[in-house]
Amino acid sequence: MTRLEGPGKVHVVGAGLAGLSAAVTLAGRGHTVALSEAAKQAGGRCRSYHDGVLDMVIDNGNHLVLSGNAAVIRYMRAIGAQDRLTGPGRAEFPFFDVELGRLWTLRPSEGVLPWWILDAARRVPGTGFRDYLALLPLLQRHPGRRLDEVVRCDGVLWRKFLRPLFVSALNTAPEEASADLAGAIVRETLAKGGRHMHPLVATPSLAAAFVDPALALLHRHGAEVRLGRSLREIKVEGMQARGLVFDDGEETLGTGDRVVLAVPPWIAQKLLPGLDAPDAFHAIVNAHFRAAPPAAAPAMVGVVGGTAEWVFAFHDRYSVTVSAADHLVDRDADELVDLLWRDVARVHGLSGPAPAGRIVKEKRATFAATPAQAARRPPAATSWRNLFLAGDWIDTGLPATIEGALRSGETAARLARP
Numbered sequence: 001m002t003r004l005e006g007p008g009k010v011h012v013v014g015a016g017l018a019g020l021s022a023a024v025t026l027a028g029r030g031h032t033v034a035l036s037e038a039a040k041q042a043g044g045r046c047r048s049y050h051d052g053v054l055d056m057v058i059d060n061g062n063h064l065v066l067s068g069n070a071a072v073i074r075y076m077r078a079i080g081a082q083d084r085l086t087g088p089g090r091a092e093f094p095f096f097d098v099e100l101g102r103l104w105t106l107r108p109s110e111g112v113l114p115w116w117i118l119d120a121a122r123r124v125p126g127t128g129f130r131d132y133l134a135l136l137p138l139l140q141r142h143p144g145r146r147l148d149e150v151v152r153c154d155g156v157l158w159r160k161f162l163r164p165l166f167v168s169a170l171n172t173a174p175e176e177a178s179a180d181l182a183g184a185i186v187r188e189t190l191a192k193g194g195r196h197m198h199p200l201v202a203t204p205s206l207a208a209a210f211v212d213p214a215l216a217l218l219h220r221h222g223a224e225v226r227l228g229r230s231l232r233e234i235k236v237e238g239m240q241a242r243g244l245v246f247d248d249g250e251e252t253l254g255t256g257d258r259v260v261l262a263v264p265p266w267i268a269q270k271l272l273p274g275l276d277a278p279d280a281f282h283a284i285v286n287a288h289f290r291a292a293p294p295a296a297a298p299a300m301v302g303v304v305g306g307t308a309e310w311v312f313a314f315h316d317r318y319s320v321t322v323s324a325a326d327h328l329v330d331r332d333a334d335e336l337v338d339l340l341w342r343d344v345a346r347v348h349g350l351s352g353p354a355p356a357g358r359i360v361k362e363k364r365a366t367f368a369a370t371p372a373q374a375a376r377r378p379p380a381a382t383s384w385r386n387l388f389l390a391g392d393w394i395d396t397g398l399p400a401t402i403e404g405a406l407r408s409g410e411t412a413a414r415l416a417r418p
Contacts (some may be wrong), residue, residue, distance in 0.1 A: 009256075012034070013263060016046065019262030021390070029417065033223040035223060054356055058317070059286075062201075067198035069188075071410060091194030097304045106124060108190065135162075138183035169401065170323075171282050232246060241386055260412045268391075282366060284361075285329060288357060288358045288360070301347045380395075
């Protein structure tokens with residue numbers, strides 16, 4: 001690709017994590033940045049807000065990151081928010097088995113050699129070390145193949161750990177998911193050892209950790225940040241974008257100007273007719289409950305055999321996440337409050353009716369992580385020399401995760417820098 005010459009401004013359209021990553025990377029290197037976002041707040045699906053029913057700040061969803069998520073760590077250091085990701089400081093994943101009524105904990109060893117699979121106290125109950133050898137095929141790439149074509153999708157290890165892991169990370173029923181994307185999870189976590197798997201949760205909120213410090217950094221660098229501003233059209237001429245038509249007016253692009261388009265795929269396809277992009281999606285349902293957990297409550301617990309995948313305990317609330325939740329997204333909110341509170345009560349040994357709760361539904365939370373949809377993911381570079389894509393839906397090699405979104409922003413920034 002031919003690089004444009006000369007100084008210029010980089011217009012970043014979309015202030016979700018991919019757009020913020022691109023803007024932060026560019027501004028940190030001294031480039032002139034203009035960030036526009038259609039919503040009235042930044043963060044995209046990684047946002048926080050005050051909920052009137054619960055009378056507290058809640059997150060749009062619950063997001064778990066790991067110590068080995070390199071782009072996450074770079075981004076948090078860049079915005080000065082490393083201390084807003086908290087965790088146990090070790091690879092430790094509690095699970096509650098609903099059928100057995102039992103809590104157990106997966107404890108991978110820190111080093112790259114997985115000696116922990118030889119220790120029954122560290123591995124999944126009911127499994128032997130040979131069961132884990134079934135993951136070896138996922139250390140290789142398998143483009144175009146389903147997960148069930150590469151590994152067996154049954155057995156104790158699958159039911160108690162691998163299926164909950166994959167459905168959470170892929171937001172897709174694992175049996176129909178891309179083996180390549182599932183393998184990326186294994187290659188970047190279990191295969192690297194426990195030091196790359198320390199769980200981290202945003203504290204006190206997603207916005208406080210990922211969004212507000214980024215906006216503060218952009219303002220310090222003199223970036224122009226405009227919220228509530230929708231892009232309606234991209235004017236192109238030949239191999240370059242020449243103008244951006246927003247709902248509040250048009251901006252002509254100079255010779256050295258660049259554009260990073262960090263919007264959802266269905267918006268990108270409207271703005272760039274003919275763009276191949278994922279067009280099938282799955283929902284995520286989250287529930288937040290106004291009840292203060294005891295101080296000793298684990299910050300997160302995986303649920304085996306329940307409705308939820310994860311139960312999170314914050315200082316003032318419990319939160320629940322259900323991935324691949326298309327089967328729940330149209331159900332009544334009050335019904336979901338009662339249903340999901342049962343998982344919280346089981347995990348934490350609580351009794352009584354559900355407290356005040358709020359259901360948050362994201363109907364198009366992520367693209368469906370199937371081989372067919374993965375094949376539709378475009379690269380960051382486009383047919384236009386000064387226009388680049390960012391988002392967890394482009395071809396990052398990862399499923400739609402925070403790590404993938406931030407990596408895509410870094411890639412777009414590298415391509416777009418004047």
